[in-house]
Amino acid sequence: MFDTTLAAAGERDWDTGAVEEPVRIATVGCGNYARNVSIPAMAEGAYATPAVVVSGDPDTRASLADEFGVTALDYDAYAAGAATDEYDAVYVATPNRLHLPHAETAADHGKHVICEKPLEATVDRADRLVAACDAADVRLMTAYRMQTDPVVRRVREFVADGGIGDLQRAAGDFTFPVLGGSAGPDQWRLDRRLAGGGALYDVGVYPLNTARFVAGDDPTAVSATVRSPDPAFDEVDQHVDFRVEFGGEDGWVGNFSASFSGHPNTSLELLGSDGRVAVRSAFEPGADREVTVETPDGTLTVAGAGADETVAEFDYFAHAVATDAPIEPDGADGLVGVRTLAAVQEASASGGRVEL
């Protein structure tokens, strides 16, 4: 049966404890998410520490320098190699289409890279990003935070151990009312060129890549339906519903969806030959997750499970850099993600099924 203590305690199964000095991170791009979630997570973690911030806004630089005691640079100074002795790795948190130049700069400086999802706004640019890190021999992690979420890792282990038999299908939704926060319609997430796509690129990546991670499989074909009734979403998808095949007759299918408007919702469900796992509040940052496990032995519900997966995410990256451990959501993994997103866009445009 599903072990409730592990899910509740926060599993760090990757942690060898062998990190002597915290890995110093330069954050490039200091939007709401970086300032309110990622940089505090580095500060809270054991193995990563915020050392440098790069922002185009003087007020942001001043306030972050004050709050976290970091060196604050503008983009020109970052590109020119200022303060490179003060950081070991770069966290790229800009709009998607700017990931490539900033990751290339990091690679030029010989710095490791943890890059926000999706890796870039197009497959070609994501390819070039991965190639730049490879050529410079720096580590690259795609910042899929659910892959270090203790509940998700415990679910992966449970599924891998045959806890629900053979996986038959997955379902997942992430509805994020993007206009509901402090950022109005004038934000990069609604700009097709900068973002690459809308709800699909920003939040659809969660059910897709979390299911990939849990199952250890990659997509083989996709189909999709996109709807954007609200004129605020004239450049990007407001609602996307996409079906992803993993393997053929013997494989499994994911029925995923994402929205940029509507009642907030994040969920992941795995249906197997011998059981079911469902996670509510599945992708909400730092949230308590509710996990239901059904098997022939009975039904177990664990409420309030989880620990802050973003703290774990930066610690995981820092640990891997410091100990030369493998990174699971690496550049190749992130590329599969971007290729799948592009295939979903192609499928929704054509109405057909697109093979990967």
Add this chain to the structure above:
Amino acid sequence: MFDTTLAAAGERDWDTGAVEEPVRIATVGCGNYARNVSIPAMAEGAYATPAVVVSGDPDTRASLADEFGVTALDYDAYAAGAATDEYDAVYVATPNRLHLPHAETAADHGKHVICEKPLEATVDRADRLVAACDAADVRLMTAYRMQTDPVVRRVREFVADGGIGDLQRAAGDFTFPVLGGSAGPDQWRLDRRLAGGGALYDVGVYPLNTARFVAGDDPTAVSATVRSPDPAFDEVDQHVDFRVEFGGEDGWVGNFSASFSGHPNTSLELLGSDGRVAVRSAFEPGADREVTVETPDGTLTVAGAGADETVAEFDYFAHAVATDAPIEPDGADGLVGVRTLAAVQEASASGGRVEL
């Protein structure tokens, strides 16, 4: 907020009480479901009563005559018009491809018809079934039992009243391990010609038609993926995942699935602009349903909700026949269902999107 008392008590919002004599029903086809669920439900209900059974098996005829005090006929006697003064309506519960001849016989006898889902194995045959009942001026109900389920009717009312804002998407699954019961691989549900299809036709109709009923909308396009890895399902779909569009940009999308093997599961979820409704054990016959309603006001979970929807189904039909009230899941409604199933099969074969 969602009214828990209604869901718990079992709403019969259609019931005017104006039925003086129970409607006497002849059951044609006495398989497990008819014998163990439908005929007992008629016996339990207030407005319907089991009067005649038609079976090809002498033992079945004898045991049903004994248990329910009904007249038992073989198929030849039914076709020849035996005992027509003993019943007012016919419940057709044979394999799908035999619905047409038995409904035609009922219509010839001037008897009303309640016909199991799906209406027939093909669109053409379903068309002819509806036409036969129309020509004879007898009432026809498609036996979608969820449409008389008190919880489903309460959810429909809640959604129609704007309880979750505008419907954005639905999700639903029915996994029924068809080989797990007393019937082995030698059953009509696995025979393509008799059944019309597999999991899609037998249980995929539930999430599809229940979502249609709750929203009051009909499909405009579908796409689908079918997998049948187990050789027992060489003629029919073992697993089907199908996406159904209801309207265009301003419409909503249903992500539905069904399986003939796997951990038993029935679920329905409705995601709206301002809320969410989820039903567990959504389609299980006579089960307690767990309903979760999330709105900006908070989250409410009602466990153990429901009443026997099959008793209500036959009472609803009998009430409509006796009082000349409208039947919502009528022949036209059942035809939309069969056309959608056929479109799903076409879409899975072509890999493309099929418009309705």
